[in-house]
Amino acid sequence: MMTLRQFLTFAGTAATFLFAASPAHAETVNLYTTREPGLIQPLLSAFTRETGVDVRTIFIKDGLAERVAAEGERSPADVLMTVDFGNLIDLVDHDLVQAVDSEVLRAAVPAALRDAGNRWFALSMRARLVYAAKDLDLEGLTYEDLADPRWKGRFCMRSGLHPYSTALIAAYIAHHGEAAAEAWLQALKANLARKAGGGDREVARDILGQLCDIGVGNSYYVGRMRSGAGGPEQQKWGDAIQVVLPRFENGGTHVNISGAAVARHAPNRDQAVRLLEYLVSPAAQQIYAHVDFEYPVNEAAEPDPITAAYGTLQPDALPLTEIARHRRTASLMAERIGFDN
Amino acid sequence: MHSGRGWSFASLLVAALVLLPLIALGAAALRGDASLWPHLLQHVLPPTLHQTALLLLGVGALVIVVGTGSAWLVSAYDFRGRALLDWALLLPLAVPTYIVAYAYMDLLHPIGPLQSGLRAVLGIDSPRDLRLPDIRSLGGCIFVLGFVLYPYVYLTTRALFLMQSATLIEAARTLGAGPRTVFVRVALPLARPAVAVGASLALMETINDIGASEFLGVRTLTISIYSTWVNRADLAGAAQIALAMLAVVAALLLIERRGRRSQRYNTAAQRARPMTPTRLSGAAGVAAFALGSVPVLLGFVAPALYLVERSIARLRFAGLPPSLLDATLNTVATAAAATVVIVALGVTVTYAARVAPGPLAQASARIAGLGYAVPGTVLAIGLLAPLGAFDRWAGDLIEGFVGGSIGLLTLGSGAALIYAYAARFLAVSAGGIESGFARIAPSIDHAARTLGETAGGVLRRVHLPMLRPALAAAALLVFVDCMKELPATLLLRPLDFETLATTLYGEAARGTYEDGAVAALIIVLAGLLPVLLLARVGRRAAETLP
Structure with a gap:
């Protein structure tokens, strides 16, 4: 067994190593x-x-x-x-x-x-996209459509308090005002197939596992999954979903x-x-x-061909600074309606 | 008691160091106003308090039952494989909770091996036709945290069962008490300080957990602190919630301590022998081994095997991640240096509370443990302002004498990391050392002092030798904790400096936590060695008792 003295010697050496100056570069x-x-x-x-x-x-x-x-x-x-x-x-x-x-x-x-x-x-x-089961026809899908009761028990999303979610809710507020945004978020919550949480890739995985049929996720995760950069298993997840570039009814893709x-x-x-x-x-x-x-x-x-295959990105015209003004409201709203509860 | 005052002062100094980041948080909290609270009270606190309370109750019950139960099993009974279980039960300590959460998520997911296999066996095609409960739930989180954190209770109660109870337990047996009565009426009440120390460490770890809880979708209070701070850039509001939470935790700890203040747990000077275990053979022995293996399988073997499998797949696909060796060296070096500091500080505060039993030394010892009751990131945020102020002051001073520009002294240095670890993990070392001290009867101190020894002399020549097992146990526990530490390391580390935990987190943040499997496996392997040492120390302590 290491004695106390041996341990102190070791720790001392370790500390010296730790605090040694890093090499200087010009x-x-x-x-x-x-x-x-x-x-x-x-x-x-x-x-x-x-x-x-x-x-x-x-x-x-x-x-x-x-x-x-x-x-x-x-x-x-x-x-x-x-x-x-x-x-x-x-x-x-x-x-x-x-x-x-x-x-x-x-x-x-x-x-x-x-x-x-x-x-x-x-x-x-990066665009906030919709991941969905392959057999669905989602031509012309909007963010507003996600509140449709036909997705009840079929919708998956990460925490409503994650910065990506906050940004999307803030963009919704910027487009439609606070009351409409709250109704939309309530409807999204009512559609959830499981508790909001995990990462965007879990949405793809849960679609493959048939826990849900449709969900929200970032564009680059799909590229990383489909390119095989994350390994053969993730490639399977990425190929199991279809990717849609949704738009706001009165705007473009967030x-x-x-x-x-x-x-x-x-x-x-x-x-x-x-x-x-x-x-x-x-x-x-x-x-x-x-x-x-x-x-x-x-x-x-x-863009990479994998990314280009989702369709042509038409970014929402609202300035980011305008959306950012609604972040606090959006975050408080997600807490108020208990999106993650 | 002149030297007692010296110890008191030293202890006060340590408490002040732990208190510093908390005071800075208090200052941050005061910079805000109370406008957030109506929202919190109405919408956030009811559900999060409810979830947090259920989580704590569930994890608390699980760690106490599994921890004391397994400790009793390997202490009171002898069976084939007991020696193996004795140390194997500590293994879950080596695995960070969030890694276990990831692993179980993958293992139990509808497209994971377990459910796929089950469907194949049952001849079911679609996951829709076989719905099993989701691990992403409160119950799942209790399961994961309980089976990873029970070793805190196992470790402390096992040491107690080994070292103290023999005479009393044998007396109870002589008086005709059966094994169950002995456990419930003698061993368990005797073990209360140990259970309390172990369980409070496990529960503080639970309440501060971010990784596993967030991933499994449990909305704890700590996650509310996060969303307030990160999402709304409201540091003042986050500090207010964190301090309110700290006040509640501190109050609970105080109540527990009051509850056993009037009791004494040391068996004075008589010979304390380890109890003689009852021999179980045949089916009973096999059953005992099987029962004792459950926590090891769930808390360690399953996630570890999963990591091995992932790592092999990963290595085959992408090769060994670069700079992993550097990260390993950084991790071990930082953790080792911090461990020395933290154990020394732990001895200081606990010994001061013993030799200077005034309210000041007692209060200092309690305060020194508060850092563990604050989420790691929050504590690290609290450290930023004081360290920045110190760097400005000291930098100006030094530059005034020698000129030039010396930049930052502490921020972004190893010293800031060690300070943060110390403020965080002092409770771990002080708790273990304190229960070690509790086993040394005060009459021994009195005898030594009567013979002319100073307080420092008693510590050096009497206590420290007797405390060696407790010190080693505290050191190893702290070492493992430092090695796994993520949030404070992430925020305070130097440029171009990665530990295993930050490497793993970086990979996980990319969205592909499987990429981190190799780093995770190294954390587990590097944590194994101290855990094995820890088990040996415990055994040896039992063997070398007078």
Whole structure:
């Protein structure tokens, strides 16, 4: 058995190892991201190959804004990257980012997908889709149709409090007002085949397991399942469903974004801007499209054939900032009607 | 009692360190207003409190029954395979709860192996024609958490049964009590402090659980804290709920402690021998082994085998994930360093409560355990502001002398991680050490002090040697907890620094938790070693008793 002394020696060695300084690079840029690094690693590696600038990353799920705020002026953060435009706008509201005056960024990212004050920029788009059993005819399906009682006991969805759900409900409020949105959400809840929860892939799996016939999920999960990137088993799930691009009755398909901003106290500001400019370049946008199965924001890049096969995406015309204003109402609404209970 | 005051002061300092993030949370809570509460009271709290209470009751009952039952089985009876069960019953400790939830979801899903197999056997084509209960439910969550967390109770009660009850139990037997009477009327009441310590650790882990509960669709209070904070960017509101929850947990812990304050559980100076187990042979022995295997199979073997199968599939498909070696080294190094700190702090607060029995030292010991009653992320959020303030102050000071720019000192360093682990897991180490101290009669202290030893001397020369099994057990438990720790690690770790838990979480966040199977398996394997050591320590402690 390890004695106490042996353990202390071991722990001491371990601590020394832990606090040893990391090797210094001539040029680095520090990236704080709520995106899983595995997803963006191909992009970052390509950036480093092209520019020689080393990217150091930390993946933080919740609390990225709080950490950067606590670090204050001494923060090493250069680029802040999030999924969900709500999180991006929170960074602006907490005064953690700075405006970037870049002709490259303005040219690559359509105006609807960046901040009017140049404080954040979308890097990729994902659509909120409908996954369904293959034998259903869902031509011209709308988000409003999901409330139809014919889906009673047949509808599956993740938690109504997840940011993706919040964004969709907020978009509904922006289109139809709060009262109509609440009635719609109530009807959705009444249609649930199982408790709201799990991830989007569970919706596909539950359709395959015949627990439900129709559900809501993000576009890129399908690409990852169908391409076989997640293994043969997931390929089976992805092939077991049909994918529909629904629209709002008076609008288009609800999209969300992944995006980034330059941190307010970025120590390597020039490198940070360079990274953003690289990420919207056609080469990087191709990686977003073909490796992550997202919709590129730069029109010079095409979606992957798997993604294109869902149909032509017509993003909802409502500005993201307009939808973001209803996030709080949407989240409180999901709690009020007990969507997850 | 001069030295008693020194211990008191040290203990107060430790309590202050644990309290610091909670105070910062309090400050955050005060920055908001009470406008959220009507909404919470009307729409959120009734269902979530209801679900949380049922979850706690269910998990509490399960861990107590399984934990004390299995501990009694391997202590009071001897049968073929008992030595194996003795340590195997600890194995579920090595597996993070959310991994077990994922595993059972896959195993029990309509398209999973169990239901597919069942349909094949019964000749049913469609899952629609054979509907089994969904694991995504309150009952499913109780099942998962109960069978993963029972070892906390098993560990503490097993140690107690091993070390203390022999004389009393034999007296009861001499007086004609049957095995059931001995268990219910003697062993169980004696084990109460151990059951209380183990069960409260398991329940605090339950109330703070995010991964398993969220995945299985149970709306606990902790998940409400999350949605308030993350979804509505309302940190003040989230801090208010977290502190209200903490107040309730602290009150419950206090009530339990008051309930057994007037009782004494140490058998003074007489020789304490382990009890002689009753020999079971034949069918009875087989039945005992089968019964004792159930928790191991459900809490460990099934999810672990599943992980092995997934890992093999994954390795064949994608090869070994890069940087897994780094993550393993980071995990072990951080956990080891934190363990040393946490055990030392645990000894400080428990010993202070013993030698300086004033209200201050007692209160400090209680406060030091509060960190475990707060969800990990919430505690880590509470640490951000004080550490940031310290970094600004110290940075300005140092730069004033030596010039240049030194950046951040603690935030994003290993020190912040160790601080967070300490604030979180001090309750685990202090609980184990305290029940170790409880077995040492105060008359021993008095004798040593009468012979001229100082309080520190008594600790060093009398208590620590006697406490070795308890210390080792506390250290290993803390080590395993630190290794599995996710939320605080995720928020506070340095740039380009991954542990096994963050690697696994990253993979899972990509939406494909099967990708994380290899990392999950390494967490389990790395957790196995300390758990096996833990079992050996327990056995040896029993063997080396006077």
